[in-house]
Amino acid sequence: MEDTPMEYEETNKDTEVAPALIAVHPTQNSVAVAIGSDLRVFDLLGGWAVSLVDDSGGSLHKDSIRAIRYGASGKLFVSAGDDKLVKIWSTESWRCISTVCSEKRVTAVAISKDGSYVCFADKFGVVWVVEVEGFDGSQPSPNKKAAPMLSHYCSIITSLEFSPDGRFFVSADRDFKIRVTVFPRKPLDGAHEIQSFSLGHTEFVSCLAFVCTQEYPQGFLVSGSGDSTVRLWDISSGSLLDTCDIREKAGPLEFKGIEEECCAAVTDLCTILDSTLVAVAVQSLQGIILLRCDLSARTLNVAKVVSIKGDTFIPTSLATSVSSGLLWMVTGASNLGDFQSPLARVRVVSDFMETGPDPTVLEDDETPGGEKLLGKLQGRVSIDEKVFLTAAEALKTSMSKLLIKKQYSTEKREFRKRGRNDKKLKQ
Amino acid sequence: MLENKTNPTHSKSTGLPRKRFYRARAHSNPLSDSHFPVPVSPSHVDYSTHYPQHFSTSDQAGSCKKIQFADIGCGFGGLLISLSTLFPETLMIGMELRDKVTEYVKERILALRVANPGQYQNISVVRTNSMKYIPNFFEKAQLSKMFFLFPDPHFKEKNHRRRVISPFLLDEYAYALQVGGIIYTITDVEELGDWMKACLDNHPMFEALPSEELEADPVTKLLSSATEEGQKVDRNGGQTFLAVYRRLAPSL
Numbered sequence: 157m158e159d160t161p162m163e164y165e166e167t168n169k170d171t172e173v174a175p176a177l178i179a180v181h182p183t184q185n186s187v188a189v190a191i192g193s194d195l196r197v198f199d200l201l202g203g204w205a206v207s208l209v210d211d212s213g214g215s216l217h218k219d220s221i222r223a224i225r226y227g228a229s230g231k232l233f234v235s236a237g238d239d240k241l242v243k244i245w246s247t248e249s250w251r252c253i254s255t256v257c258s259e260k261r262v263t264a265v266a267i268s269k270d271g272s273y274v275c276f277a278d279k280f281g282v283v284w285v286v287e288v289e290g291f292d293g294s295q296p297s298p299n300k301k302a303a304p305m306l307s308h309y310c311s312i313i314t315s316l317e318f319s320p321d322g323r324f325f326v327s328a329d330r331d332f333k334i335r336v337t338v339f340p341r342k343p344l345d346g347a348h349e350i351q352s353f354s355l356g357h358t359e360f361v362s363c364l365a366f367v368c369t370q371e372y373p374q375g376f377l378v379s380g381s382g383d384s385t386v387r388l389w390d391i392s393s394g395s396l397l398d399t400c401d402i403r404e405k406a407g408p409l410e411f412k413g414i415e416e417e418c419c420a421a422v423t424d425l426c427t428i429l430d431s432t433l434v435a436v437a438v439q440s441l442q443g444i445i446l447l448r449c450d451l452s453a454r455t456l457n458v459a460k461v462v463s464i465k466g467d468t469f470i471p472t473s474l475a476t477s478v479s480s481g482l483l484w485m486v487t488g489a490s491n492l493g494d495f496q497s498p499l500a501r502v503r504v505v506s507d508f509m510e511t512g513p514d515p516t517v518l519e520d521d522e523t524p525g526g527e528k529l530l531g532k533l534q535g536r537v538s539i540d541e542k543v544f545l546t547a548a549e550a551l552k553t554s555m556s557k558l559l560i561k562k563q564y565s566t567e568k569r570e571f572r573k574r575g576r577n578d579k580k581l582k583q
Numbered sequence: 584m585l586e587n588k589t590n591p592t593h594s595k596s597t598g599l600p601r602k603r604f605y606r607a608r609a610h611s612n613p614l615s616d617s618h619f620p621v622p623v624s625p626s627h628v629d630y631s632t633h634y635p636q637h638f639s640t641s642d643q644a645g646s647c648k649k650i651q652f653a654d655i656g657c658g659f660g661g662l663l664i665s666l667s668t669l670f671p672e673t674l675m676i677g678m679e680l681r682d683k684v685t686e687y688v689k690e691r692i693l694a695l696r697v698a699n700p701g702q703y704q705n706i707s708v709v710r711t712n713s714m715k716y717i718p719n720f721f722e723k724a725q726l727s728k729m730f731f732l733f734p735d736p737h738f739k740e741k742n743h744r745r746r747v748i749s750p751f752l753l754d755e756y757a758y759a760l761q762v763g764g765i766i767y768t769i770t771d772v773e774e775l776g777d778w779m780k781a782c783l784d785n786h787p788m789f790e791a792l793p794s795e796e797l798e799a800d801p802v803t804k805l806l807s808s809a810t811e812e813g814q815k816v817d818r819n820g821g822q823t824f825l826a827v828y829r830r831l832a833p834s835l
C-alpha cells in the first residue's frame with residue numbers, strides 16, 4: 157500500500173462507470189461513439205455502420221474507453237482507456253494501424269496538428285508520445301513503444317490539447333492545474349520547456365478547448381472545471397482573462413438536484429467552429445450552455461441556454477466538425493447494473509447563428525444518418541426514460557469519486573495512517 | 584506564540600524551540616495527498632504573514648519584492664538561517680512536507696526574530712509538497728537559487744519517482760528558475776549523487792557550474808555545513824557528493 161497514492165486506491169465498482177464519448181470527423185465524414193469498451197462508428201458519407209478491422213495482433217478494447225479523437229486532417233482516429241491500449245485507426249479503411257501498450261490506464265489523448273505524433277496521458281500523470289510515421293493507411297505499422305514526454309506529478313490528467321498553431325501542448329489535471337508546454341521539434345526526447353501554468357481553478361479541471369478567429373489565429377484557451385466555472389486564458393503568459401460562473405449566470409432553475417451537493421461541474425466544452433461560441437456541458441444540466449467569447453475584450457459571457465425537452469438528456473460529451481455547423485452530443489454510461497445494457501443516446505443541435513433564431517435540437521428523423529445512425533451509435537433506436545436518470549446518478553458518483561479530493565476527517569486520517577506499512581516498519 | 588517563557592516546548596535559556604518536541608516520522612510519502620492549504624496561484628501567496636516587516640499592512644505601497652531562494656525539503660531550517668544573514672535583502676522560503684518539522688522551523692524563526700530585532704525577517708517556511716505545488720508558489724523565472732540538501736534517497740527502483748530530483752521535476756525547476764539561476768544539490772548517498780548528476784547532465788536546460796565559480800560562491804561551503812543533516816554527516820565523517828548546475832536558456 158505504501159506505493160499507492162491514496163488517490164488511486166479505490167477500484168470501486170462506481171468508478172468503473174465510464175461516460176459515453178462522442179467524436180466527429182473534421183468534415184463530418186463519420187461520427188464515433190464510445191460506450192464502455194465498445195467503439196461504434198457510423199460512416200455519414202456512405203450512410204452505413206462501419207465494422208472496425210483490428211489485425212494489429214490484439215483485439216478491440218477490453219475495458220472502458222476513456223478518450224477518442226480524430227486528427228485535424230481527418231485521416232487518423234485514436235481510442236484509448238482502461239485496458240491500457242492506445243489504438244490508432246485509419247479513417248479510410250477503419251483498420252487499426254497500430255496498438256500502443258501503456259503501463260497504466262489511459263485518461264486522455266491528443267494528435268499533433270500535422271498528424272505525426274499521438275500523445276496520451278496515463279493515470280499517474282505521465283504524458284507519452286509515439287511517432288506515427290510513414291502512415292499510408294493501408295499497411296498496419298509495427299506496434300510502437302511510447303516515450304515519456306512530460307509529467308504532472310501523480311495527478312490524473314483529464315485533458316490534452318494542442319494549440320491551433322501547433323506550437324503549444326496543453327495538459328490539465330485534477331489538481332486544478334493547466335500546464336502549457338512548448339511542443340518541441342523532437343518530442344521523443346521530452347517536452348522540457350514550460351511556457352506557463354494557467355492557475356485559478358479551485359477544483360479539478362475537466363476539459364479544454366481553443367477559441368480562435370482570423371484576427372486571433374493563435375487562439376485563446378477555455379477550460380471547464382468542477383468549480384462550476386469556465387475560464388478564458390492567455391496561454392503564452394498563463395494569465396486568467398475572464399471567469400464565467402456557470403451556476404450564477406445560467407440560473408439555478410436549469411439544474412436538476414443542485415441543492416443536494418455541488419453537481420454543477422463542467423464536464424465538457426466544445427467550440428462551435430467559425431464562431432466565438434463555446435458549448436458547455438454541465439453535470440445535471442438538461443441541455444447545454446452557450447458562452448460567447450469576445451476575443452478583443454477578452455471576456456466570456458453566457459449567450460444562451462439551450463434546453464432539451466423530452467428525455468432527461470444531460471450530455472456527457474460534445475463534438476463538432478469544421479464544416480457542418482452542427483453540435484453533436486451524447487449522453488450515457490457503461491455499467492448500469494446487472495440487468496441493463498449501457499446507455500448511449502445521441503442528439504444534434506443546429507443553427508448557431510450570431511443573430512436570428514435560437515439553436516434547435518434536431519428530432520431523430522432530422523439527424524444526419526437518421527435511424528440507421530442512431531441504431532448503430534445508440535445500439536437501439538428508442539430508450540426507456542428511467543435509464544437516463546440511473547445513468548446520470550451513476551456518472552455523478554463515479555466522477556466525484558475519481559476527481560474530487562476526499563476530505564478525510566482527522567480521525568479517519570489517523571486511522572489510515574496507522575494502517576500504513578512504512579510507519580509500522582520504522583517505529 | 585512569542586511568549587517563550589511560558590512555552591514548555593522552548594528552551595528556557597535560549598528561547599529557541601527544542602527539537603525533541605517536534606519529532607516526526609523520518610520519511611513522508613510525497614505521493615499521498617495530505618491536507619494543507621495550497622495557494623491558488625503565486626499571486627495568492629500571502630507575503631505579509633511570511634515577512635511581516637517587509638510587507639507591513641500600513642505601508643500601502645507595499646513591497647513588490649518576491650521570494651528568490653527556495654530551500655526544498657528544508658528539514659529543520661539550518662540553511663535558511665545561515666543564508667538569512669548572508670543575503671539580508673533577499674526573501675527566501677523553506678518548503679517542508681512534514682507538519683511537525685515545519686512548525687518547528689516556524690517557531691525557530693519567530694524566536695530568532697525576537698532575540699535579534701531587525702534580523703531574520705527575510706526567511707520563512709511553508710508546509711507543502713514541493714513535488715506537486717512549486718508552480719502554485721513561484722512565477723516563471725522568479726527564483727535565482729534552489730536548494731536540495733540531503734534529500735531522501737528512496738533507494739528502491741520503484742520508488743525512484745519519489746525522488747525530488749527527477750527528469751520531469753527538473754522541467755518545473757527550470758520553469759521557476761531564471762536563466763542563470765543556480766540549483767544546488769548535495770547528498771551523502773553516492774548512488775543518489777550519481778542519479779542527481781545524471782538527471783541534471785541529461786537535461787537540456789542545465790549546465791554544471793565550473794569549479795572556479797563553485798569555489799568562489801560563498802554558498803558552497805554552507806551546503807555541507809549549515810543544515811542539520813549536513814552536520815550529522817560531518818560528525819560521522821561521511822563523504823558528500825555535490826552537484827551544482829546553472830539554468831540555461833533552452834536552445835530550440
Ligand SMILES: C[S@@+](CC[C@H](N)C(=O)[O-])C[C@H]1O[C@@H](n2cnc3c(N)ncnc32)[C@H](O)[C@@H]1O
Nearest residue numbers: 613656657658679680712713732733810811812
Ligand atoms: C533528509 S531531510 C534533509 C533536510 C535538510 N535539507 C537538511 O539538510 O538537514 C529531507 C527532507 O525533505 C522533506 N521532504 C521530502 N519530500 C518532500 C516534498 N515532496 N516536499 C517538501 N519536503 C519534502 C522531508 O520531510 C525531510 O524533512
